Amino acid sequence: GNQSTFTCPFHAWCYKNDGRLVKVKAPGEYPEGFDKATRGLKKARIQSYRGFVFVSLDVAGEDDLVDFLGDARVFLDMLVAQSPSGELEVLPGTSTYTY
Known part of the structure; x- marks a missing residue:
C-alpha cells in the first residue's frame, strides 16, 4: 500500500x-x-490458511502453518465449507460446540 x-x-x-x-x-x-x-514494531511471520491469517513473532521459526495447525484444519475446513462462496463474516461473541 x-x-x-x-x-x-x-x-x-x-x-x-x-x-x-x-x-x-x-x-x-x-x-x-x-x-x-x-520501541519499534517487531518483525513477524504471516501465513494464511483458507482465508484465516496467522501471525507469529517467532521469525526464526520454520514450522509450516499446515503442519502447525494439524487436526485443527478439519474445523477450519468445515467452517469455510458452510459458505457457497468460501467467504465468512466473523462476528463478535462466543460459540459453544458440544460433540
Missing part, C-alpha cells in the same frame, strides 16, 4: 511503515531515557 504511517488506536503511538516508532502521545509523560528507537 501507500500508507506512510500507522497509529495505534489504543496508545496513539505512530509508526512508519518500516516499523520505526516516530511519535508518541504526550512525550513529556514518559520517563527520562525513553528511547523511541527501541
Whole structure:
C-alpha cells in the first residue's frame, strides 16, 4: 500500500511503515531515557490458511502453518465449507460446540 504511517488506536503511538516508532502521545509523560528507537514494531511471520491469517513473532521459526495447525484444519475446513462462496463474516461473541 501507500500508507506512510500507522497509529495505534489504543496508545496513539505512530509508526512508519518500516516499523520505526516516530511519535508518541504526550512525550513529556514518559520517563527520562525513553528511547523511541527501541520501541519499534517487531518483525513477524504471516501465513494464511483458507482465508484465516496467522501471525507469529517467532521469525526464526520454520514450522509450516499446515503442519502447525494439524487436526485443527478439519474445523477450519468445515467452517469455510458452510459458505457457497468460501467467504465468512466473523462476528463478535462466543460459540459453544458440544460433540
